[in-house]
Amino acid sequence: MDALVAQLQMQYRNYTVSLYQQGFLDDQFTELKKLQDDASPDFVAEVLSLFFEDCVKLIGNMARALDQTGTVDFSQVGASVHQLKGSSSSVGAKRVKGLCITFKEYCEANNYEGCVRCLQQVDIEFKALQTKLQDMFNLEKQIIQAGGKVPQVDIN
């Protein structure tokens, strides 16, 4: 059992570090993890669940705004991009945040093709992050079920 726990913990550490190294996550995610304690044991999962719901809603708003026949209201698109940039920044979703910065610039330049490209990329990136984090949470569950503790991960 101890060997299994140790193996899972190593797997978890390596996986978590890789998410930072590949740019999926940044320091703000570390700050989120620090806020999770016995009083708020599911805090990170709750916040991320809200974030992914937010992504679906805001990406839907952007898609509808860009799908207008006739003149596109880029300020409407930009408002949703701004909100997504804020929430992605707050959970440490580094790639999504980075895309939102570029996306906002295209909105301000009224660049339709740029906006459409960014929308596609944001959709891909948030779904990729969702999958990666689900895998991470699954590893946490496996560690706990095997009788171990989820290790703190040093990303430096």
Next chain:
Amino acid sequence: MATTSTGDIEKTKSVEVKKKLNVLIVDDDPVIRKLHEIIIKSIGGISQTAKNGEEAVNIHRDGNASFDLILMDKEMPERDGLSATKKLREMKVTSMIIGVTTLADNEEERKAFMEAGLNHCLAKPLSKAKILPLINNLMDA
């Protein structure tokens, strides 16, 4: 243990605010409202939320609201943070108000927000390490 940008892990783990704060969190983003709720809880405070500046103003209309601190987002629909802060100060609300801006806001925008009646401004994303020393300093002042 991963380090914060300030490196002050032990300090942020062991210190809470000097009194139990009652905080109003004003932000149109549910993710940020949740995050700020937990940050306030982690420093020993309790919180209520509002989805925009208009809701924040309405909470104060009957004169019974009493918050030690208001965390006010800048850009919100219906009534933005600048307008809400001005209105609250006109209504003689004396709560500490910390404006929450983004890095994209320029100096002029931040200055205008401060002049609306803020006690201080912080850039998103907020963290316990950012907010705790500021709250304690503002309470000591």
